[in-house]
Amino acid sequence: MRQQATNQANAGAGAQSPAPAPMKQRPPLSPEARRRKIWTIANQLLLIAIAVILVALAARNIALNLQARGLTSGFDFLWREAGFKVGFSLIAVNESSTYGRIFFVGLLNSLLISALGIIAATTLGFVVGIAQLSPGRLIRLVARLYVDLVRNLPLLLHVLLWQTVFLNVLPRVQQAIDFGGIAFLSNRGLNLPAVVSVPPLATTLLVAAGLTTILAIGAARKARRDAVDRHLFVPLLHWAVVAGLLIVALVIIEWQYPVQKGFNFRGGVEVVPELLMLLAALTVYNSSYIAEIVRAGIQSVNEGQRQAALSLGLPDRQTTKLVIVPQAIRVMIPSLANQYSHLIKGSALATVIGYPDLVSVFMGTSLNQTGRAIEIVTMTAAVYLTLTALVSLATSISRRIALVER
Amino acid sequence: MKMKSIYTFLSITLLASPVVAQGTPTVDAIKARGALICGVSTGTSIGMSTLDDVGKWAGLEVDYCRAVAAAILGDGDKVRFTPLEFKNAFAALQSSSVDILARSATWTFTRDSELKFDYAGVYIYDGQGFLVRKDSGISDVSELDGASICVLGGTTTELNLADYFRSNGLSYKPINGSSREQLVANLEAGRCDSLTNERGGLAATRLAFGNPDDFVVLDEIISKEPLGPIVRQDDPLFRDIASWSLKILISAEELGITQGNVKDMAGNSTNPEVGRILGKTGEFGAKLGLENDWAVTVIAAVGNYGEIFDRNLGAGSPVKLERGVNALWTNGGLMYSPPVR
Numbered sequence: 001m002r003q004q005a006t007n008q009a010n011a012g013a014g015a016q017s018p019a020p021a022p023m024k025q026r027p028p029l030s031p032e033a034r035r036r037k038i039w040t041i042a043n044q045l046l047l048i049a050i051a052v053i054l055v056a057l058a059a060r061n062i063a064l065n066l067q068a069r070g071l072t073s074g075f076d077f078l079w080r081e082a083g084f085k086v087g088f089s090l091i092a093v094n095e096s097s098t099y100g101r102i103f104f105v106g107l108l109n110s111l112l113i114s115a116l117g118i119i120a121a122t123t124l125g126f127v128v129g130i131a132q133l134s135p136g137r138l139i140r141l142v143a144r145l146y147v148d149l150v151r152n153l154p155l156l157l158h159v160l161l162w163q164t165v166f167l168n169v170l171p172r173v174q175q176a177i178d179f180g181g182i183a184f185l186s187n188r189g190l191n192l193p194a195v196v197s198v199p200p201l202a203t204t205l206l207v208a209a210g211l212t213t214i215l216a217i218g219a220a221r222k223a224r225r226d227a228v229d230r231h232l233f234v235p236l237l238h239w240a241v242v243a244g245l246l247i248v249a250l251v252i253i254e255w256q257y258p259v260q261k262g263f264n265f266r267g268g269v270e271v272v273p274e275l276l277m278l279l280a281a282l283t284v285y286n287s288s289y290i291a292e293i294v295r296a297g298i299q300s301v302n303e304g305q306r307q308a309a310l311s312l313g314l315p316d317r318q319t320t321k322l323v324i325v326p327q328a329i330r331v332m333i334p335s336l337a338n339q340y341s342h343l344i345k346g347s348a349l350a351t352v353i354g355y356p357d358l359v360s361v362f363m364g365t366s367l368n369q370t371g372r373a374i375e376i377v378t379m380t381a382a383v384y385l386t387l388t389a390l391v392s393l394a395t396s397i398s399r400r401i402a403l404v405e406r
Numbered sequence: 407m408k409m410k411s412i413y414t415f416l417s418i419t420l421l422a423s424p425v426v427a428q429g430t431p432t433v434d435a436i437k438a439r440g441a442l443i444c445g446v447s448t449g450t451s452i453g454m455s456t457l458d459d460v461g462k463w464a465g466l467e468v469d470y471c472r473a474v475a476a477a478i479l480g481d482g483d484k485v486r487f488t489p490l491e492f493k494n495a496f497a498a499l500q501s502s503s504v505d506i507l508a509r510s511a512t513w514t515f516t517r518d519s520e521l522k523f524d525y526a527g528v529y530i531y532d533g534q535g536f537l538v539r540k541d542s543g544i545s546d547v548s549e550l551d552g553a554s555i556c557v558l559g560g561t562t563t564e565l566n567l568a569d570y571f572r573s574n575g576l577s578y579k580p581i582n583g584s585s586r587e588q589l590v591a592n593l594e595a596g597r598c599d600s601l602t603n604e605r606g607g608l609a610a611t612r613l614a615f616g617n618p619d620d621f622v623v624l625d626e627i628i629s630k631e632p633l634g635p636i637v638r639q640d641d642p643l644f645r646d647i648a649s650w651s652l653k654i655l656i657s658a659e660e661l662g663i664t665q666g667n668v669k670d671m672a673g674n675s676t677n678p679e680v681g682r683i684l685g686k687t688g689e690f691g692a693k694l695g696l697e698n699d700w701a702v703t704v705i706a707a708v709g710n711y712g713e714i715f716d717r718n719l720g721a722g723s724p725v726k727l728e729r730g731v732n733a734l735w736t737n738g739g740l741m742y743s744p745p746v747r
Contacts, residue, residue: 071500071521071522072520083565083569084564084565084568084580085568085578085580087579087580087581087582095568095569095572163591167591167592167595167597168595172595172596173596187595187596187597188554188596188597261552262551262552262553263550263552263553263554263599264552264553264554266552273597351584352584352588353588354559354581354582354583354584354588356582360559360584361559364559364560364584365493365559365560365564365582367493367497367560368492368493368496368559368560368561369516369560369565371496371500371516371517371520371521373497373500
């Protein structure tokens with residue numbers, strides 16, 4: 001059983017490092033095996049040497065070519081004023097910001113869309129993936145159709161489709177959909193209220209609400225365990241207190257509501273539609289792949305596990321939640337990580353619709369204004385390499401601490 | 407097997423040596439290739455460079471490229487047009503994948519100096535303007551305070567916009583686009599209140615809307631946008647040819663040489679300057695390493711500057727742009743060519 005599970009996981013991991021060897025004394029190597037081992041190491045050393053030479057040669061060629069064309073190089077431009085404005089940013093930025101700051105603006109915008117995309121695509125993917133295994137035939141069929149339709153269209157098409165939808169289906173800013181004067185939705189984005197200041201009393205109330213939530217969860221667990229009706233009253237009371245505290249805190253906090261003035265909304269927080277378009281496209285597209293990963297992961301769990309759980313008297317839902325999914329997740333992780341890398345790289349399509357991500361503001365506008373192609377492309381590539389390497393690293397760590405099938 | 411392919415790759419990489427420029431590499435390459443490679447827009451720049459449904463390029467910048475090809479190769483059709491996104495254009499020229507850029511790129515100090523390019527003249531003196539919806543009631547740029555403005559990313563127009571609004575104490579939100587179609591779609595849907603670009607470009611962009619009459623170009627101009635052909639700095643001869651190919655078109659308009667009468671004038675004209683330009687007297691073509699009748703070939707291929715403007719942007723085109731500052735100096739414009747002597 002153990003052996004089988006490891007094999008499955010390795011097949012999914014592809015080039016991932018193999019599982020740690022069992023803690024046993026190794027038998028001495030035969031002379032032939034020893035020779036083979038030395039030959040393998042020599043080959044690897046040779047490959048490393050070749051790689052180093054190639055990189056050095058490429059760097060030399062680049063330097064000579066730049067010199068021959070009389071082009072300047074270096075990273076000094078990062079401290080120069082960029083002179084353009086970025087439409088959406090998580091940190092303060094204006095026309096006198098440096099190219100270095102523009103780099104961070106783009107990086108943060110890329111990280112934001114990637115993180116939101118991963119959370120949303122995973123959630124939707126799990127729902128569709130489990131729906132594909134639903135006992136209900138109609139649900140199964142709908143989920144199957146969704147996966148087949150969505151994943152067979154190119155990502156670029158998804159992006160352009162959502163752009164068209166957002167621009168033309170949502171109303172113009174003058175006719176923005178009004179959510180009780182608090183939030184507004186138009187094809188210029190979602191305008192939400194912003195927090196101006198949080199009085200100390202509100203902070204105290206929020207902390208109290210947090211603590212009560214923990215108590216409420218504990219009480220709910222206890223009630224479920226005891227399965228006694230009158231205990232249900234205690235968690236309900238807890239939740240009522242939490243709700244009350246939150247409402248009072250929200251009223252005390254000083255809010256700034258978006259107000260329509262002139263061409264746009266003034267005040268509040270603006271979520272640009274380009275972010276929403278890209279998020280919708282990345283979520284829908286990647287969820288179809290994640291749904292397949294989830295389906296395959298669940299189906300890879302031995303049927304005996306389900307039968308055993310059912311025969312122990314666990315209900316269907318709990319069998320899935322407590323027995324099947326924890327084992328399936330272990331198999332899914334490498335494929336999921338792969339999909340997350342795809343999503344991060346796919347977010348660079350932001351440049352098509354004008355969401356100011358790293359590729360758009362740094363490798364696009366900044367490159368054109370400075371002409372430092374090699375420096376900027378190298379920096380951008382390094383960012384994506386680092387991000388995907390981090391995803392791989394997180395995968396191998398999580399696989400090591402993940403549940404082992406027994 | 408795997409090792410073998412790695413060794414093959416290694417030997418190829420080792421053989422590749424850096425390029426060192428000397429002499430007249432660009433002209434030599436064009437002659438050896440038998441074609442000029444001209445970097446133009448992606449085929450949607452109405453009046454400047456457009457690609458029609460049978461794969462034929464047209465526009466003022468396209469005609470200019472044909473003129474250069476006619477000068478060097480004796481045939482205005484020996485041009486390969488390479489459509490380039492604006493953000494790839496300079497890198498394409500620097501890396502020699504194109505010989506010349508005719509892609510509505512403004513002549514600026516930085517591009518000329520730091521990017522190691524040379525501008526071979528100006529074929530359109532343009533300025534940045536604003537396109538707005540007619541029913542918005544906006545008639546002046548100062549009324550755009552707080553507006554969302556669609557702008558092409560990575561262009562000088564993006565910097566001018568920032569400069570202008572900053573120096574006039576106005577606020578705005580830039581909505582970046584990577585292509586003209588995207589800007590048009592954004593303005594049409596109301597994502598932005600105004601679209602900014604060169605005014606010549608705006609007049610053409612208006613035609614891309616479902617109903618052009620719903621949109622109007624504001625009178626105000628916020629920047630100087632001289633547009634001209636760009637070459638690398640590695641070949642002074644090519645720069646001169648690119649420069650004189652344009653100047654000769656302006657001289658031809660001034661002297662009344664047209665596509666129709668150029669052959670006739672080459673034989674019969676008694677004007678000494680016409681004689682020098684068209685190769686009847688002197689050896690002017692040879693000074694640039696060209697045929698002596700190069701100007702005849704050029705003008706027969708594309709016509710004079712006035713004809714090119716009229717056909718692509720002026721009264722003879724759907725854009726109907728006024729000559730304005732692009733008129734000859736004799737008519738109060740800026741188009742002026744040094745004498746041929």
